[in-house]
Ligand SMILES: CCCCCCCCCCCCCCCCCC(=O)SCCNC(=O)CCNC(=O)[C@H](O)C(C)(C)COP(=O)(O)OP(=O)(O)OC[C@H]1O[C@@H](n2cnc3c(N)ncnc32)[C@H](O)[C@@H]1OP(=O)(O)O
């Protein structure tokens with residue numbers, strides 16, 4: 001593909017209302033773009049930004065599968081009519097004509113794209129953004145390989161047959177090499193070749209795959225990070241034929257600025273834990289307060305990805321460039337501090353019908369974690385289920401708590417380590433951008449104010465995930481006050497009962513008790529006597 005281009009890759013910067021138009025936005029005008037994973041968290045934000053900044057783009061092809069009883073068209077309709085796309089409709093009123101949903105299933109070896117659709121994609125596509133993946137940590141290796149490795153290979157094969165293709169941008173993860181502490185902008189090889197893994201998945205049965213999975217993933221924590229690393233190797237193997245770049249985001253969180261702050265639509269990463277903490281289910285996590293919380297807003301990832309698409313197409317770097325999209329070395333935040341910020345946000349923006357008052361303790365001690373799990377997580381769930389049973393309702397809290405603790409245990413790996421990612425390419429790209437591009441496609445996280453971001457994140461979780469109205473905030477605050485009083489009352493009762501039992505059984509406890517009562521009495525008498533003397 002390299003060197004096949006006949007088009008003008010350096011469009012003249014245009015002027016819009018006295019301001020020079022963004023070069024990147026101008027670059028995407030008139031382009032046919034293929035996005036995989038466009039129905040996902042990052043894909044939607046990427047597509048929204050493209051339509052908003054380059055309304056003159058020709059078409060966005062999205063590979064979609066029917067899901068949850070919805071047809072392709074219904075899925076697209078739902079996305080275009082969501083809050084996220086409100087601004088797009090103003091700048092690009094015919095957006096529905098510019099989006100073309102193509103049936104595809106990345107679980108199928110040939111991606112299940114029809115002949116006609118494939119022909120159109122091959123002849124028209126200018127740029128590919130490959131976002132689709134399974135992001136589940138515990139996916140069966142066969143499924144994770146199919147989506148994160150084989151599907152990537154199939155897509156690259158298609159890309160190599162696209163005569164107009166200018167750039168192929170692959171979205172990986174900054175954690176694909178999380179077994180290392182310092183990660184450079186290079187592709188690290190896995191011991192077993194991806195082609196061998198793909199082949200073996202075809203003939204090994206599930207039981208044998210289960211057996212060899214721990215050996216294959218080695219010192220990585222899950223099949224997700226392992227298969228994303230294999231996916232990168234596949235990309236590297238095709239890089240001599242294609243103009244490719246890889247973007248590696250860290251933990252992707254709610255939007256920072258665009259199209260508005262705090263937008264989020266799934267429970268992955270921190271979002272689910274914010275709900276669990278805000279509703280009072282999760283009160284302690286095994287996490288290192290001083291470890292870097294490498295969160296990156298989803299709009300920052302979209303901006304960097306679009307800038308990478310432009311740079312790769314225009315400059316055609318000789319080798320595959322890798323861009324780390326991380327916050328740690330530009331503007332670090334730490335889990336302990338983030339925990340405080342989330343709690344502070346709950347004070348202002350409490351969630352409705354909380355189970356207990358929000359509290360979050362990051363602890364590194366395994367015994368403390370087990371204590372918290374027993375006393376603060378499982379015991380209240382058992383008591384609540386007992387109450388549900390007594391009132392003739394179905395118990396559910398213990399089951400919910402068990403699933404939550406399982407989820408937390410899977411995220412713990414990322415809460416107890418810090419990584420260093422080199423960011424030379426990302427910084428180089430930033431310096432290549434014109435001031436207007438730096439403004440429109442901002443990925444400079446040094447400007448991010450964490451306190452403000454976290455507050456908007458919590459607000460976004462409340463509005464877009466929990467669908468709670470801000471009008472309910474006073475009632476939610478009232479409910480939390482009631483929970484606090486119940487908490488104090490419960491603790492006092494517990495203390496008195498324990499003490500009473502102790503006094504009944506131990507002479508020593510009785511002596512201590514009499515000593516305290518005697519001391520208090522004497523102190524009060526002295527205080528009374530001295531105040532009478534003053535008068
Ligand atoms: C003040 C304290 C708070 C401070 C904030 C602290 C934040 C810490 C966040 C650390 C995150 C570290 C992430 C590292 C990401 C690496 C980057 C990537 O590339 S990775 C890309 C990112 N990938 C990921 O993040 C994937 C992580 N998730 C998974 O892999 C799977 O969901 C699973 C294996 C954890 C559970 O599987 P399984 O048991 O089969 O069940 P299902 O999947 O069906 O879900 C069961 C229930 O749990 C729900 N729920 C789901 N997620 C979360 C959550 N995060 N949390 C809570 N809840 C969650 C789910 O909605 C459902 O509820 P319901 O319907 O029953 O009511």
Ligand SMILES: NC(=O)C1=CN([C@@H]2O[C@H](COP(=O)(O)OP(=O)(O)OC[C@H]3O[C@@H](n4cnc5c(N)ncnc54)[C@H](OP(=O)(O)O)[C@@H]3O)[C@@H](O)[C@H]2O)C=CC1
Nearest residue numbers: 037038039040041042105106107131132133173249250252
């Ligand atoms: N979220 C995060 O914290 C991070 C994500 N990343 C990477 O960013 C990319 C996007 O992640 P994110 O948006 O969060 O993930 P999502 O889970 O939100 O989206 C995944 C996308 O892939 C699509 N997909 C999955 N399986 C298939 C299939 N069989 N056929 C067709 N499409 C399929 C999904 O479609 P459908 O809607 O039909 O399920 C969805 O559009 C991924 O490559 C991920 O590895 C990297 C670092 C962190």
